Amino acid sequence: MSTKEQSDAEDGHITTLHEPVIIPRSEHGISRGQFSPNALKVLYRLKDGGYEAYLVGGCVRDLLLGLQPKDFDVVTNATPEQVKKLFRNCRLIGRRFRLAHIVFGREIIEVATMRGHHESTEPKKGAKCNISQASEHGQLLRDNVYGTIDEDAQRRDFTINALYYSIKDFCIYDYADGVKAIKKRRVELIGDPETRYREDPVRMLRAIRFATKLDMSISPATAKPITQLADLLANIPPARLFEECLKLFLGGKAEANFKALREYGLFKYLFPGLDKILDAKPGGLEERFITQMFVNTDVRINNDKKVTPAFIFAALLWFPLLKRTEELMQREQLPHFEALGAAMNQILSESAQQVAVPKRFTLGARDIWHIHHRFDKRGGQRAYRLSQQPRFKAAYDFMLLLVDSGQEDLKELCDWWTAYLNADVNGQKMMVKSLGGNNRPRRRRNGGSKRRSSNKAADE
Numbered sequence: 455m456s457t458k459e460q461s462d463a464e465d466g467h468i469t470t471l472h473e474p475v476i477i478p479r480s481e482h483g484i485s486r487g488q489f490s491p492n493a494l495k496v497l498y499r500l501k502d503g504g505y506e507a508y509l510v511g512g513c514v515r516d517l518l519l520g521l522q523p524k525d526f527d528v529v530t531n532a533t534p535e536q537v538k539k540l541f542r543n544c545r546l547i548g549r550r551f552r553l554a555h556i557v558f559g560r561e562i563i564e565v566a567t568m569r570g571h572h573e574s575t576e577p578k579k580g581a582k583c584n585i586s587q588a589s590e591h592g593q594l595l596r597d598n599v600y601g602t603i604d605e606d607a608q609r610r611d612f613t614i615n616a617l618y619y620s621i622k623d624f625c626i627y628d629y630a631d632g633v634k635a636i637k638k639r640r641v642e643l644i645g646d647p648e649t650r651y652r653e654d655p656v657r658m659l660r661a662i663r664f665a666t667k668l669d670m671s672i673s674p675a676t677a678k679p680i681t682q683l684a685d686l687l688a689n690i691p692p693a694r695l696f697e698e699c700l701k702l703f704l705g706g707k708a709e710a711n712f713k714a715l716r717e718y719g720l721f722k723y724l725f726p727g728l729d730k731i732l733d734a735k736p737g738g739l740e741e742r743f744i745t746q747m748f749v750n751t752d753v754r755i756n757n758d759k760k761v762t763p764a765f766i767f768a769a770l771l772w773f774p775l776l777k778r779t780e781e782l783m784q785r786e787q788l789p790h791f792e793a794l795g796a797a798m799n800q801i802l803s804e805s806a807q808q809v810a811v812p813k814r815f816t817l818g819a820r821d822i823w824h825i826h827h828r829f830d831k832r833g834g835q836r837a838y839r840l841s842q843q844p845r846f847k848a849a850y851d852f853m854l855l856l857v858d859s860g861q862e863d864l865k866e867l868c869d870w871w872t873a874y875l876n877a878d879v880n881g882q883k884m885m886v887k888s889l890g891g892n893n894r895p896r897r898r899r900n901g902g903s904k905r906r907s908s909n910k911a912a913d914e
C-alpha cells in the first residue's frame with residue numbers, strides 16, 4: 455500500500471464495501487422485543503410471502519447505541535407492487551424513491567425495495583426495474599433501480615446506516631464496518647465523499663444531524679468536501695429542505711446543528727438573509743437571539759413540550775424582516791405599518807426559494823410579528839384584546855427572548871406585560887389606566903362598535 459493509500463484508508467477516505475460481517479444473535483444484544491410490534495408484523499408477512507426482509511438503517515444503529523429508534527425502516531427484495539399485494543393497509547409513495555408505506559393507525563412502517571447500482575444505463579438482465587436519472591450536477595433525480603442487498607448497502611449514505619437485521623436468522627449484516635464506526639463514534643460516508651454529496655447534497659445536512667444526534671464526530675474525509683460543495687444545496691427542492699430543517703431543529707439538537715451549519719457554510723443556503731446579518735455582527739444581539747431560541751427549543755423538546763415551527767421560522771426571519779422594513783421605509787418612503795406588511799410578503803416569498811415553509815406556519819409567523827408590533831398599543835381594551843389573540847403567548851415569549859438576548863429598549867415594555875399577565879382583572883385595569891399619554895385609545899368615529907376580532911381582523 456502506498457503512503458497515500460494508507461493515509462486515505464486511515465482517514466476513511468474511500469470506505470469500500472466487503473462481504474458482510476455477520477454478527478450472530480448471541481453477540482449483538484438486539485432482541486425482537488425492542489422492535490415496534492407493527493414492524494415485526496411487516497417483517498414476518500414479507501418473510502412468509504417468500505421474500506427477504508430486514509430492518510435497516512437508523513433503527514439498527516440506534517438500538518446498537520442503546521437509543522430508542524425514531525422509526526423502523528424495512529428493506530426487502532419484493533417490489534413496491536409486490537409489497538402492496540401483501541398488505542391491505544399499504545400505499546405507494548414517492549417519485550425519486552418509490553416506497554411502500556404500511557399504515558397502522560399513527561405508525562407507518564416504511565418498506566423500501568433494495569436499490570441497485572444507478573450507474574448502469576442499460577437495463578440489467580433480470581432486473582425488475584431500471585429507472586435512474588441524474589442531473590447535470592451528478593444529482594440523482596430518480597433512483598428506482600432495484601438490486602441485491604449488497605448493492606443496496608452501497609447505496610446507503612453512512613457506514614453506520616448500512617446495517618441490516620435479518621428476520622430469518624436474527625443476525626446483523628454489516629457491509630461497511632458500521633459497527634466499528636459506531637464504536638469509534640464516527641460518521642463516515644460510504645464511497646467517495648464528493649461523489650456521494652453530488653448524488654444527493656442533502657447528505658451534507660444528514661452528516662451534521664447524525665453527528666450531533668448521536669454525539670459522534672464526522673470523519674475528516676467526510677467533513678472535508680462539505681464547505682466546498684455547500685452550494686449544491688441550491689439544487690434541492692425547497693420542500694425537501696423544509697423537511698430537513700424540521701429534522702435539524704426539532705430533534706433536540708437544534709443549537710448544535712445551527713452552529714455546525716454555520717461552521718460548514720451550509721446555513722447560507724437555508725437562510726441567506728439571516729446568514730449575512732450574522733456574519734456582519736459576530737456575537738451580536740442577532741446571534742445571541744437565534745442561539746438562545748435554539749437552546750430553548752432543545753430544552754422544550756427534551757422535556758417533551760410542544761414546539762411550533764411557526765415560532766422558529768418567525769425568529770429565523772425576524773432580523774431580515776426588520777432590515778427590509780427599514781429599507782422600504784427609507785427607499786420607498788412608506789409609513790412603518792405599510793413597510794412592515796410589504797416586507798413580510800417579500801421576506802416570506804424570498805425565503806420560500808430556499809426553504810418552503812408551509813402556509814400554516816408562515817401564517818403563524820406573521821401573527822407573531824403582527825402582535826409584536828402592537829405590544830406598545832395598550833390603551834383602552836387593546837391590551838386585553840391583544841392578550842386574547844391565539845398567538846399572544848408565542849409573541850410574548852418572542853419578546854422575552856429578544857430582551858434576554860440584550861434588546862434593552864424592549865425591557866420596560868416587556869416588564870409591563872409580565873406584570874399585566876400576573877395581575878388580576880382590577881390590577882390590569884389599573885395598569886391600563888395609568889398608562890396615559892399616547893396609549894390613550896383614539897375615539898372611534900363610529901362610536902366604538904365592538905369588534906370581536908378574529909385573529910386576522912385584529913391584526914389589520
Ligand code: ATP
Nearest residue numbers: 510511512513524525527609610611615616654657
Ligand atoms: P433517523 O430516522 O433517526 O433520522 P435514519 O438513519 O433512519 O435516521 P432515515 O431518513 O429514516 O434516516 O433513512 C433510513 C435509511 O435510509 C438511512 O439509515 C439510510 O440507510 C438510508 N437513507 C436515507 N436517506 C438517504 C440518502 N439521502 N442517501 C442514502 N441513503 C439514505
Ligand code: MG
Nearest residue numbers: 512513525527
Ligand atoms: Mg429512520
